[in-house]
Amino acid sequence: MNRRTFLGTLGATAGSALIVGTGAAGFVGTERELSVEVTDDNDAFLGLRQLGSGTRSYEDGTPERVAFSVPGLLERIDDPDRGLGTRSIYEFVYDATESTTPGLLRITNQGSNEAVTYSEFETETNIDVSLFDVTDPDRIALRDQPAELSPGEAVDVGFRIETFGADLGAFDETLTIVGELTTT
């Protein structure tokens, strides 16, 4: 499903709920039990786990969420001036200092149905970020070719960062990782 369409549908649903709440019956108030648990990224239905020890990917907060930093947190301490060059394409298959295990992030389908996963990235800074399967020799972006995951399956991904048209500076961006059901 197209994400924009999905969000549009969500908006419409919310609108419907509002109509129910102000229904013609004057006032109807009903409560239903809803059990929701927000858990660590590691344990979520769309499981997210940082890989490597170089802190380009890491987990932080309560509950723990994955986050990303380029340069890595430790690299920033070692050399605060380091960073990406402009007008460049950088691909990160390994975390900093990592030499054996490829991948910066493991995405696991911890649901009960077939699903695909991909990433989305929107910014006004001209930076572009995409994810790719580190076992794919062509490193095709998951947003162009989503990874298919059966329940329990995982894909280890690296990052591609493009800096064409971007200014020098420090940027706080948001990467969206999507898991979408393909079977019911």
Place this chain on the structure above:
Amino acid sequence: MERRKFLLGAGSTAIGASALVGSGAFSFVAAERDMSIDIVGDEDAFLGLEATSEYADGTSNGQLSINFDENAGVDGEGLNQNALSEFPNVFRITNQGSRLVRLMVRADEYLGPDLPEEISLPIEAEGTLTNGRLGGMEDLNWSGRGGTSTNDAPHLGPGEAINVSFRFELNDLSDPQTVYDDIEAIDALGITADEV
């Protein structure tokens, strides 16, 4: 609705919903996660680029530029036609990342939106490893040009650097002016460092 029935219905709904959630049947998850990115000048970038001659400078928004025209820091304003011109140690490439990389400097490879997809020119970049290895051998010169096998490309370990020189071969061409126009068309070099 009769209250007893209503409660029964509510209970069923709660159990049903809970069971559904517990089964892990998500249909769509979009998780937004923070990402910090620093973009710096070429001298400080993971792939460090540093001007080491009057034919290069790094003042354009932190980007290295290579100038074999009136923008060079010399009196001359361009290449001689029908001549072989060599410029030693024009700029330095340093691996400031954490892994061994294979390096390519190419003028005919598409790398981004500013380059046409195909450029073929008699331009050659060559370098001498200052503290590196070349296919396991040290202290060898490397000469690469567009289309060269990637196996011939030098490898740079973390902290290692290569000084890049340029050779323009304009001495064996029937129509030098045409080539000159092509050289004017170059507005970028593709510098590629692949992890090995």
